[in-house]
Amino acid sequence: MSAREEHLATRRTAGLFDFSFMGLYEFSDQGAIQRAQTRDAASLEIGQAAYTLILNDDGSVFNDATVWRLGAERFWLFTGRPSDYARFRRDARDRSGEHAILALQGPTSGRMLARLIGDGVVAGLRYFRFAQLGDMLVARLGYSGELGYELLVPRAQEGGLRARLSDVALCSFEAANSLRIEAGYVLFDREVDGHANPRELGLERLVGARREFALRRRLVGLEMGGERAPMAAAELTSECDSPTLGKRIGLGFAAPQARPGDWVRLGDGRAARVAALPFYDPERRRPRDNPL
Numbered sequence: 001m002s003a004r005e006e007h008l009a010t011r012r013t014a015g016l017f018d019f020s021f022m023g024l025y026e027f028s029d030q031g032a033i034q035r036a037q038t039r040d041a042a043s044l045e046i047g048q049a050a051y052t053l054i055l056n057d058d059g060s061v062f063n064d065a066t067v068w069r070l071g072a073e074r075f076w077l078f079t080g081r082p083s084d085y086a087r088f089r090r091d092a093r094d095r096s097g098e099h100a101i102l103a104l105q106g107p108t109s110g111r112m113l114a115r116l117i118g119d120g121v122v123a124g125l126r127y128f129r130f131a132q133l134g135d136m137l138v139a140r141l142g143y144s145g146e147l148g149y150e151l152l153v154p155r156a157q158e159g160g161l162r163a164r165l166s167d168v169a170l171c172s173f174e175a176a177n178s179l180r181i182e183a184g185y186v187l188f189d190r191e192v193d194g195h196a197n198p199r200e201l202g203l204e205r206l207v208g209a210r211r212e213f214a215l216r217r218r219l220v221g222l223e224m225g226g227e228r229a230p231m232a233a234a235e236l237t238s239e240c241d242s243p244t245l246g247k248r249i250g251l252g253f254a255a256p257q258a259r260p261g262d263w264v265r266l267g268d269g270r271a272a273r274v275a276a277l278p279f280y281d282p283e284r285r286r287p288r289d290n291p292l
Contacts, residue, residue: 006175007243010144014106015171017143019150020158022101023082025092026074032091033075037067038198038207044069049128049139053206054079054087059197059213062087063188066141068130080188100158104168105148105179110291113138113149116164119292125149127288136161140291143176145183145280147289178240181251184221184278190237191219191251200253202277217253221275224248226263234264234272242279249279 001009009015027033034041039052049068056062063084068076077088082096104113114122117133125131130139135154142148153161177187186192186201198204199213207213222236225248232255239250254264254274262274278284 001169001171003172003174003178004241004243006169006171007178009169010106010146010171010175010179011244012107014104014109014112014168015144015175016165016168017103017105017171017176019101019103020097020099021080021082022096023079023084024095024099025077025079025085025088026095027077027088027092028073028075029091030073030075033067033077036077036088036091037065039067040208041067041069041075046071047129047131049130049141051128051206052077053198053203054084055198055207056194059211060195061192061198061201061203062194064186064192064203068139098155099152100155100161102151102161102165103142103144103148104151104165105142105144106146107286107289109147109149112165112168113151114292122291125291142287143183143185144179145185145278145284146179146286147291148287177238178242181238181240181249182242182244182278182280184251184280186219186251187238193237196253215256218256218258219277220252220254220258221260221277221279222250222252222264222266222272223275224250224270224272226271226273232258232262232264234258234266234274236266236268236272244280249275251277 037052039050052065052067054062063079065079085094110122125140137152139150197213198207201219234254236252242249258274260276
């Protein structure tokens with residue numbers, strides 16, 4: 001299938017993505033995991049995950065991540081780059097590459113997963129929770145803006161898991177990228193550029209009241225094309241042809257006062273109209289849908 005067909009399959013039924021490239025670091029001390037990221041690790045229940053940020057000393061975002069609590073003093077931190085381990089080597093064990101990580105995403109993903117692990121487990125798994133079933137970890141979360149799950153098994157069991165999911169199309173990073181742009185999710189080395197702070201990314205809720213951040217620019221949606229002659233400049237960070245919306249869209253940074261409907265000029269001279277985020281499922285209800 002083409003990336004467009006993979007994208008639409010994920011929106012309509014389900015797609016399978018290989019996220020095994022991710023960095024995974026295991027912490028065995030609550031204080032260490034708290035220093036590593038911005039969420040309150042002590043408030044997480046065993047079996048709960050949270051979206052989080054890793055900050056530089058100046059308050060800019062080094063990377064985004066998920067933190068999982070597996071035990072009283074056992075935590076996993078996932079990032080999109082195994083090279084991030086250099087930041088945590090004093091406090092964590094590098095477990096990157098030990099697991100196959102397959103993401104099953106789409107409105108029928110819950111029903112598909114139920115054929116593997118049973119209706120009861122799927123029905124009981126809440127958003128940003130995970131369960132251990134033998135050697136497999138199943139987490140309800142995802143990067144597509146749809147109902148979705150991530151399945152982790154030891155590398156030696158990857159072939160067996162793929163065989164059990166052989167009726168689901170394996171999708172490309174290109175499809176994952178267009179899905180996340182529609183859903184308004186940031187990506188390392190793109191929106192998370194090492195300079196933007198949580199407020200500028202619209203993610204200050206992940207830090208709480210512990211720090212205040214300047215607002216020099218802010219993340220916005222962008223719809224490409226138009227004949228207007230905008231005055232304000234904007235920085236484009238990601239773009240794609242949206243299979244769902246049938247238009248060219250992107251993410252980028254504009255002035256703090258920019259509002260949906262405003263026209264801006266991109267660095268390459270193109271005009272774009274500011275749009276509210278996310279483009280798709282504005283209330284972000286689909287990831288929380290009834291899985292069955």
